[in-house]
Amino acid sequence: MTTAVPAPVLRELARTEGGPRALDHLVHDQSTRRLLLLRALLDAVQDAPAARVGPGARQRMAEDWALLETAEQAGPRAGERVRALLLRPLTGPLIRHALAALTGPRTGQDAELTEALDHFSTLAATAAISAGVPFTARLTAYEGLLALPSLGALRTEGTAPRTVTAAFTGSALTLSPDGGGPVTVFPQPSYGAWSADAAWLPAYALPPLTPGADLVPLDDMSPYRQVPGPAHSSLSRAVTLDDHSRKRWYEAWSGTAALLALGGPHRTGEAVRLLRSVVPLQTPPGATTEGHPSGSCSGTRKEAFGVVLASVPPSPAGFAALLVHELQHAKLAALCELTPLHHASAEAVHFAPWRPDPRPFDGLLQGIYSHLALADWWQCYALAAEDGPARDHAWGEHARRREQVGAALPALVGSEDLTEQGRVLADGMVSAYLHLSRVEPPAGHLARARAYVDTARALWQQRRTRG
Secondary structure, three states, X not given: OOOOOOHHHHHHHHOOOOOHHHHXXXXXXXXXXXXXXXXXXXXXXXXXXXXXXXXXXHHHHHHHHHHHHHHHOOOHXXXXXXXXXXXXXXXXXXXXXXXXXXXXXXXXXXXXHHHHHHHHHHHHHHHHHHHOOOEEEEEEEEOOEEEEOOOEEEEOOOOOOEEEEEEEOOOOEEEEEOOOOOEEEEEOOOOXXXXXXXXXXXXXXXXXXXXXXXXEEEOOOOOOOXXXXXXXXXXXXXXXXXXXXXXXXXXXXXXXXXXXXXXXXXXXXXXXXXXXXXXXXXXXXXXXXOOEEOOOOEEOOOOOOOEEEEEOOOOHHHHHHHHHHHHHHHHHHHHHHHOOOXXXXXXXXXXXXXXXXXXXXXXXXXHHHHHHHHHHHHHHHHHHOOOOHHHHHHHHHHHHHHHHHHHHHHHHHOOOOEOHHHHHHHHHHHHHHHHHHHOOOOHHHHHHHHHHHHHHHHHHHHHHHHO
8 A cells, every 4th residue: 555645745754854744644644554454354354264263253353343343432532542542553563463373374373363362352342441331351361461451451370371351330340360359440531540459550651741742651561562573683672660660761751852852843743743652671781880771772663653662761861862763763664654765675785884784775764764863863952952961972972873874875865776755755865964064063073973984884894895
């Protein structure tokens, strides 16, 4: 599903910016794709042969879908809440996993399909709760946890799948694990749920970035928060937060909005519009100083639009820079789904001064785009900061990102694999890069940045020669 992108939208995005119109264009397309996937899952279950999906599972899916429809039609506010739940980032991996288990080779995937459809049942139940629709359903906990998105999770004994009867009255939810006592939970109007029972783990969220904006969930309980496969091998594992580690997240978040705004209203705007949840990751080994985080790792997921996966950033400035970086990846990935930007192969052959390994053309494009935005934001930060270590650090980060982009841009701009819209994007990125030269960083920082890129290039050439 591809479509032409309006020229004003493409030009805004090319500058690594994006006002409400451009961001709405991306969000609307991603939302449409998610709803189409949902419908595809329903159709796939109903059309699957009996050998793959038995009558019980087929009937269960029909009941879950009917519950979703009832919840969405319970009123305008209820419909908004249900739609928001279905569009939560990690609902995407759930649906895709279920489709993959349903349509892939049967051998060894029956258990995966059962688990995926069980999680879908939990999603439907959560939607009914968010809409205030009473119901009774039998859900399944896995690995000792029944996670209800945006509400929290029930801890159960053991790691084997365990049936939990859920009964919602419209105001209170009673969860009764087979062989265990009932746990009463009280959903809150905006986010989360509380219970006096220690078996209930409430969901937490970071405060809104701006007044009136949405909370930013700390999604540390979803069964689909861990990224599979080698594509994200640089990321550490997803973790569940305790009170101490959660406090560090709040401390890093405090002040992030003000620092983001230094880059212009578009930086705050894209974070408010695009950031829908944060998945906490373990702090990478060696990234702590005296027990406190001094570095972090982060990433995004194409199939989970709106999520940022990250270990706790070392500071509000680190958090702001992380968001600038990762939200560019989210924007560009969404744009690439709207329209092809290039026809290059997936072969990893390109030099990228921010990575020691060769990159495919798409990875080069993504890296240039995110580093260009970082160079711009760090420059704005340096110009706004008072003299001192923070300003000095900002100039150093700006100079390094700018020189890295300058070293990689020629391969992008000179490529014959760019489509017409890809060419518009690349030309806009060049203009944004040239705009950075309106203010030069201190000479020492510029010299060090150039030496850094020269060293990276020399090592790259050595490796190619040896290979």
